[in-house]
Amino acid sequence: METEILGIVIIYFVILIIIGFLASRRVKTFRDYIIATAQINMALLMGTVIATQWGGVTVMGIPGLGYREAYRAVYYALGAVPRFLVWALLLAVPIWAAKPWTVTEWFSQRFDKKNGYLIAILNVIGFLGLIAGQLVATARIFSVMTGLPFETAILLGVVVVTIYTATAGILGVIYTDLFQFILIFTGVATLTVVAHANIGLSTIKTNLPSEHWSLLGLDGVAYFITLFILWCADLPYNYVIQRISSARTRKIVFMAPLFGAISYLLTAYFGAVLGSYAAYVLPGLKATDEAVIRLSITLLPPIGAGLLCAALLAVTMSSADTYINAPTSLIVHDLIRPFKPSLTDKQLLAISRILTVVLALIATVLGLWLRGIITVLITFLYFTIAAIPPFIASVFWKKASAEGSFWAMLIGGIVSAGLRFANIYRLTPAGNFYGIYLPAWLGIAISTIILVILSIAKPKTSGKEIKTVGGGIISPEVQHIIKLMPW
Amino acid sequence: MSSEKSSVELHLPPSVVKIATLIILVVTVIVLVVFAITMFIHPLLDLVAILIMFVIIYYIGTWYYNKYLGRLGE
Numbered sequence A: 001m002e003t004e005i006l007g008i009v010i011i012y013f014v015i016l017i018i019i020g021f022l023a024s025r026r027v028k029t030f031r032d033y034i035i036a037t038a039q040i041n042m043a044l045l046m047g048t049v050i051a052t053q054w055g056g057v058t059v060m061g062i063p064g065l066g067y068r069e070a071y072r073a074v075y076y077a078l079g080a081v082p083r084f085l086v087w088a089l090l091l092a093v094p095i096w097a098a099k100p101w102t103v104t105e106w107f108s109q110r111f112d113k114k115n116g117y118l119i120a121i122l123n124v125i126g127f128l129g130l131i132a133g134q135l136v137a138t139a140r141i142f143s144v145m146t147g148l149p150f151e152t153a154i155l156l157g158v159v160v161v162t163i164y165t166a167t168a169g170i171l172g173v174i175y176t177d178l179f180q181f182i183l184i185f186t187g188v189a190t191l192t193v194v195a196h197a198n199i200g201l202s203t204i205k206t207n208l209p210s211e212h213w214s215l216l217g218l219d220g221v222a223y224f225i226t227l228f229i230l231w232c233a234d235l236p237y238n239y240v241i242q243r244i245s246s247a248r249t250r251k252i253v254f255m256a257p258l259f260g261a262i263s264y265l266l267t268a269y270f271g272a273v274l275g276s277y278a279a280y281v282l283p284g285l286k287a288t289d290e291a292v293i294r295l296s297i298t299l300l301p302p303i304g305a306g307l308l309c310a311a312l313l314a315v316t317m318s319s320a321d322t323y324i325n326a327p328t329s330l331i332v333h334d335l336i337r338p339f340k341p342s343l344t345d346k347q348l349l350a351i352s353r354i355l356t357v358v359l360a361l362i363a364t365v366l367g368l369w370l371r372g373i374i375t376v377l378i379t380f381l382y383f384t385i386a387a388i389p390p391f392i393a394s395v396f397w398k399k400a401s402a403e404g405s406f407w408a409m410l411i412g413g414i415v416s417a418g419l420r421f422a423n424i425y426r427l428t429p430a431g432n433f434y435g436i437y438l439p440a441w442l443g444i445a446i447s448t449i450i451l452v453i454l455s456i457a458k459p460k461t462s463g464k465e466i467k468t469v470g471g472g473i474i475s476p477e478v479q480h481i482i483k484l485m486p487w
Numbered sequence B: 001m002s003s004e005k006s007s008v009e010l011h012l013p014p015s016v017v018k019i020a021t022l023i024i025l026v027v028t029v030i031v032l033v034v035f036a037i038t039m040f041i042h043p044l045l046d047l048v049a050i051l052i053m054f055v056i057i058y059y060i061g062t063w064y065y066n067k068y069l070g071r072l073g074e
Helices: A002-024 A030-034 A040-055 A056-068 A070-078 A079-097 A102-111 A113-146 A150-198 A203-206 A217-232 A238-246 A250-281 A288-299 A304-335 A347-368 A375-383 A385-396 A402-424 A433-455 A478-486 B002-009 B014-039 B043-069
Strands: none
Touching: A002 A113, A002 A150, A002 A304, A040 A150, A040 A238, A040 A250, A040 A375, A056 A070, A056 A113, A056 A250, A056 A385, A070 A217, A070 A304, A070 B014, A079 A217, A079 A238, A079 A250, A079 A385, A079 B002, A079 B014, A079 B043, A102 A113, A102 A238, A102 A304, A102 A385, A102 A402, A113 A150, A113 A288, A113 A304, A113 A347, A113 A375, A113 A385, A113 A402, A150 A250, A150 A288, A150 A304, A150 A347, A203 A433, A217 A385, A217 A433, A238 A304, A250 A288, A250 B014, A250 B043, A304 A347, A375 A402, A375 A433, A375 A478, A385 A402, A385 A433, A385 B014, A402 A433, B014 B043
């Protein structure tokens, strides 16, 4: 059985590298590497938006929650629905109109350079954790399915992801994402159908305890609101800006996240149902994140389990490649290039590729250290929770000022991440309230209050105002950059 | 590309933001209620419920786009 599974996974890796190589032939410049400027059609953008989001936490973690409580999984996944609607209805079109290369550029345009540097630093910290988490998830799947040691599995995964991310840049990431999205959907849907046919919903409804199907009352409401905030916390990440700027038309940039919202209806259903089936078939599982993998081994023939292994690897690796590419763009475009303007396009491209490898290696070390703690991924989102209010305000609140945005992100971020880490190190009481809810709620509340008070108390100067994408003000220097852009 | 370049001047007016916020709230309530009431009874019923929510989100989204975003900046 292990040989068949391994064979399918190797074929999958070879296909990924071929796609990456083919995409690399279209990478001619540094810009091609970091954004696929207005090149991406509807299918590709949908594939990349959904596949990036359907990472290890979504496809392994949500069924893991559903293993214990079905509606915990539902609320976790449904928190992504309003988050995708915020992306589509509020953020996508105004940002697409400016087509910033990076999130730093967007914050610099809308506020000032200080804000740009701060969001870049927050992104890089957050991304390192996200990459490490995806690599850990990848290694977990690989080692459970094939019997390979964890260390070997994580190294194999990082080699493949790094090769095609470093070779093909954002185009390779987007093309492989579409391929991976098809695999993910097919794999998870097949397992659900097989479970329905072999076991049946009525069986698990009857045999699992009634608490398993509880709506969770007020705790459920608090959990859903917190998860919505956490889902929104990865909106001010560079990969969101990259995807918005890569869309070919205004309609495509709107429809892709709309379908992202729809896709999470399926995730909520698959997560709750597969977790519940696993709870019935495999009682007493300690590592509940492995519920889907172990359920597939139990219910599917070896070839089916191998395909699902490839699908699960697809979701974690498609997130990993994006998370590696995005901070690379930030560091090279926003932190290296401004200080070394003499660097040529070829040199920037070479630095990007080297940096991709370096980031992957750092994340591998982090992954080997964190090993198996997928839920700790959420922790890194607490760094950017406080960036949500300034990011959304940048699109429609003209009075939002640079001072307000900067201090809102800094103080709100310190409070939310600080409280989260305090709970991890057991400095605050255990449980969801102090561990998840309070850090998120305080972070968003403090950020919003600071943004509003400082923006009103210290409004922007009107001397250099230029009408802007977000309805705010941008400096003549940035307006000049926009005019220089080729679109 | 000239039409795209001119759209650099657009921004979201407060009235559009209010409509968007209302849509997000309404859709969120609908999906939560549907999942709480009709889900996990029978696979076919679940499929129908998901399809209905799919259609609701798609049509509300495209209505909003055509009415507000599609012509923004023109």
